[in-house]
Amino acid sequence: MRFGVVTLFPEWVEQLTSVGVLERASQNGLISVTGFNPRDHATDNHRSVDDRPFGGGPGMLMQVDTTEAAIIKAREALPNAPVVYLSPQGRALNQPLVQELARLPELILLAGRYEGIDERLVDEHVDLEVSLGDYVLSGGELGAMVLIDAVSRMVPGVLGDQASAEQDSFAAHWLDCPHFTRPVDYRGNTVPEVLRSGHHGRIEAWRLQQSLERSWDRRPDLFERKRLTTTELSMINEHLSTLEK
Numbered sequence: 001m002r003f004g005v006v007t008l009f010p011e012w013v014e015q016l017t018s019v020g021v022l023e024r025a026s027q028n029g030l031i032s033v034t035g036f037n038p039r040d041h042a043t044d045n046h047r048s049v050d051d052r053p054f055g056g057g058p059g060m061l062m063q064v065d066t067t068e069a070a071i072i073k074a075r076e077a078l079p080n081a082p083v084v085y086l087s088p089q090g091r092a093l094n095q096p097l098v099q100e101l102a103r104l105p106e107l108i109l110l111a112g113r114y115e116g117i118d119e120r121l122v123d124e125h126v127d128l129e130v131s132l133g134d135y136v137l138s139g140g141e142l143g144a145m146v147l148i149d150a151v152s153r154m155v156p157g158v159l160g161d162q163a164s165a166e167q168d169s170f171a172a173h174w175l176d177c178p179h180f181t182r183p184v185d186y187r188g189n190t191v192p193e194v195l196r197s198g199h200h201g202r203i204e205a206w207r208l209q210q211s212l213e214r215s216w217d218r219r220p221d222l223f224e225r226k227r228l229t230t231t232e233l234s235m236i237n238e239h240l241s242t243l244e245k
């Protein structure tokens with residue numbers, strides 16, 4: 001999967017593929033991240049990329065012509081890519097949307113700076129606005145990098161063990177279960193017996209039970225829009241009966 005990022009800091013976002021699983025994925029040709037910098041299209045001798053907002057007010061906006069030139073360059077390089085604009089006004093990024101985006105062959109991310117971009121550029125070029133959450137960052141780059149990381153994990157072959165992509169809790173909608181490794185006894189706290197039983201059926205059931213209990217205790221909202229299987233229902237009922245005691 002190919003990612004294009006329209007950003008004033010291309011060297012920053014391109015660092016994504018220099019560490020961890022994304023480095024290996026990039027080396028294996030599974031993903032690529034390319035920055036497109038509006039500053040490369042600046043013609044004045046100050047190479048300016050911002051402009052004053054009509055109507056006054058604090059701050060600047062991204063200049064229309066240099067920003068659009070970078071968007072067009074990105075669209076020429078990635079002709080089948082929808083353009084996603086990172087902004088607090090966007091659709092909330094969640095695992096279902098990540099999985100939807102991961103089905104695309106390529107994607108262009110528009111990382112705003114300053115007070116944003118001219119609404120006419122959004123109307124002309126942006127296919128989808130996406131928000132990471134209800135907070136304001138200095139630019140869209142971190143949002144672009146989070147989105148690239150989450151989407152890239154869904155690309156076949158990026159995660160060594162594809163099962164971990166599926167098993168990852170949010171892929172299955174629930175919060176993750178607790179994990180344990182050596183030593184068996186850590187400061188008097190031992191690893192749950194079941195995980196050392198070698199009984200995979202019981203281990204899987206224990207992990208689902210733990211995920212459900214954590215989800216119930218920490219994120220009851222996750223139960224609002226999810227139909228539970230009979231197994232999940234009985235597990236939650238068991239948990240509730242222990243809570244009521």
Ligand SMILES: NC[C@H]1CCC[C@@H](CNc2ccc(C(N)=O)cn2)C1
Pocket residue numbers: 086087088111112113114115116117130131132133134135136137138139140143
């Ligand atoms: N009005 C400020 C705003 C104008 C447009 C550019 C953004 C860049 N910063 C971002 C981008 C996205 C998010 C998020 N929650 O996904 C937060 N911050 C800042």
